[in-house]
Amino acid sequence: xxxxRNAVFLxxxxxxxxxxxxxxxxxxxxxxxxxEAETYEAGANAAHGHxxxxxxxxxxxxGHHHNEDAWAPADGAExxxxxxxxxxxxxxxxxxxxxxxxxxxxxxxxxRQGLVWGFAGFAVFTLAPGxxxxxxxxxxxxxxxxxxxxxWIATVCATAGGLALIAFGRQPLLAVLGVALIIAPHFVxxxxxxxxxxxxxxxxxxxxVVAVTLTNLVFxxxxxxxxxxxxxxxxxxxxxxxxxxx
Amino acid sequence: MTASTTLGAAxxxxxxLFPLLLAGLLGTFIVGFVGFAQSDVLHNAGxxxxxxxxxxxx
Numbered sequence: 001x002x003x004x005r006n007a008v009f010l011x012x013x014x015x016x017x018x019x020x021x022x023x024x025x026x027x028x029x030x031x032x033x034x035x036e037a038e039t040y041e042a043g044a045n046a047a048h049g050h051x052x053x054x055x056x057x058x059x060x061x062x063g064h065h066h067n068e069d070a071w072a073p074a075d076g077a078e079x080x081x082x083x084x085x086x087x088x089x090x091x092x093x094x095x096x097x098x099x100x101x102x103x104x105x106x107x108x109x110x111x112r113q114g115l116v117w118g119f120a121g122f123a124v125f126t127l128a129p130g131x132x133x134x135x136x137x138x139x140x141x142x143x144x145x146x147x148x149x150x151x152w153i154a155t156v157c158a159t160a161g162g163l164a165l166i167a168f169g170r171q172p173l174l175a176v177l178g179v180a181l182i183i184a185p186h187f188v189x190x191x192x193x194x195x196x197x198x199x200x201x202x203x204x205x206x207x208x209v210v211a212v213t214l215t216n217l218v219f220x221x222x223x224x225x226x227x228x229x230x231x232x233x234x235x236x237x238x239x240x241x242x243x244x245x246x
Numbered sequence: 247m248t249a250s251t252t253l254g255a256a257x258x259x260x261x262x263l264f265p266l267l268l269a270g271l272l273g274t275f276i277v278g279f280v281g282f283a284q285s286d287v288l289h290n291a292g293x294x295x296x297x298x299x300x301x302x303x304x
Contacts (some may be wrong), residue, residue, distance in 0.1 A: 004265035011273070068285030072293070086295035090280045096273025100266045126300065135300035144287065146278040148302035149282060212300050239262050 007103065008243055015149040017086030019091030023084040029211040031083070033204060034138060038200040041139030094121065095223055101160075102227070103238055104170060112227040118224025119217075126216040128159040128182065132190025135212035135245035137205055140198045143191035147221035155185040 041054045073079045098121055108117050129152045136142055158181050165178030198205075233240070280292055281301040289296070289303065296303040 003262050004268055007266065007269040008272075013267070026294065026298045031294050034294055034297050043249065070290055072287075072290035083294045083298075086280050086292040088249040090277050090295075090299070093273045093276030093280070096269045096276070098273075100273065102268030103262065103266050130300055133300070133302055136297065136303075138297065142302070142304070146304060152302050212298055216299065 002237050003239050006234040007096065007099045010227060010230055010234045010238075011099045012092050013086065013230055014099075014223055015090075015092030015095035016088055017091075017226050018095070018223035019088035021222050022091065022215065023080070023087045025218060026083060026087070027080065030208065031080075031209060033208045036204060037137035037139055037200050037208070040130055040201070040204075043199060047121070091219075093224065094125070094220075095227065097121075098153055098223060098227055101164075105164075106221040107235065107238065108224065108228040108231055109235075111225040114224035114226070114228025115221050116224070117227070118166075118221035122217050122220035123163065124156055124160045126213060126220070128185070129155045130209070130213060132186060134205075134209050137200050137208050139200050140205065141193040141195055141221050143193050147191035151188075151190045152184065155190075158182065 014066060073082045074090065098108075098117060102117050108114045132155065133148055133152060142148065162178040162181035165174045169175050280288075281296060281299065283289075293303075
């Protein structure tokens with residue numbers, strides 16, 4: 001089980017680092033836009049002249065349907081701490097996926113290779129699903145949640161499989177199949193809301209899409225580079241010699 | 247020589263396959279749980295994170 005132990009240690013350290021860095025980036029670039037959008041969300045509810053108990057119907061119409069009484073972290077430090085926790089935990093999760101897949105392909109042996117693997121992770125988890133389902137701000141309309149989650153997961157799997165076929169497929173035909181696999185989910189199309197009407201200004205949403213995409217890019221290249229740098233310490237335990245990309 | 251190297255590599259891949267699959271599965275579970283779990287409390291705790299990672303959330 002030393003392979004698993006080493007993979008977990010490697011992913012944990014790289015994920016901790018990338019998750020903390022991501023929290024810093026989000027604090028400056030995405031969270032302020034989320035907070036600004038929430039003022040429009042609240043404003044839209046108030047403008048409709050509904051009392052609080054009717055707010056739920058409003059919320060349902062805008063795709064927002066949550067139990068208002070459920071616990072939520074207090075704004076400020078507490079909210080930031082939970083965001084940081086989510087970033088670190090998923091940083092480790094994404095790190096595990098990155099280490100597992102890259103080890104099967106021979107392992108990331110330098111920070112530069114790590115950047116390339118990081119770009120692949122960015123393409124799989126941010127770029128491809130974001131084309132059909134752009135990052136949403138609170139208060140924006142959206143299609144059925146389950147349909148969107150299904151499309152998101154299918155797109156992530158198809159893009160990962162497609163990239164793997166392009167990078168590691170031995171036959172030219174496999175590369176062609178890889179490209180087709182990456183295109184397919186967009187050919188099918190992501191579930192879209194019935195209406196795109198929202199109180200959230202288009203410029204704010206555009207800034208948010210750019211901020212989310214770029215912060216995720218930085219997160220993934222940091223994660224990939226960190227794995228590449230740290231891996232030399234774990235390579236023996238991972239049971240793999242230094243080896244080339246393919 | 248080439249044949250034995252290939253054989254050794256195949257053996258090493260086989261013994262590493264299970265723990266690496268396990269690591270990948272663990273990662274998928276963690277990301278899926280934090281990104282997609284439907285509990286209101288989890289949703290509220292990870293709200294800004296989910297928006298910032300563009301997870302389809304609500």
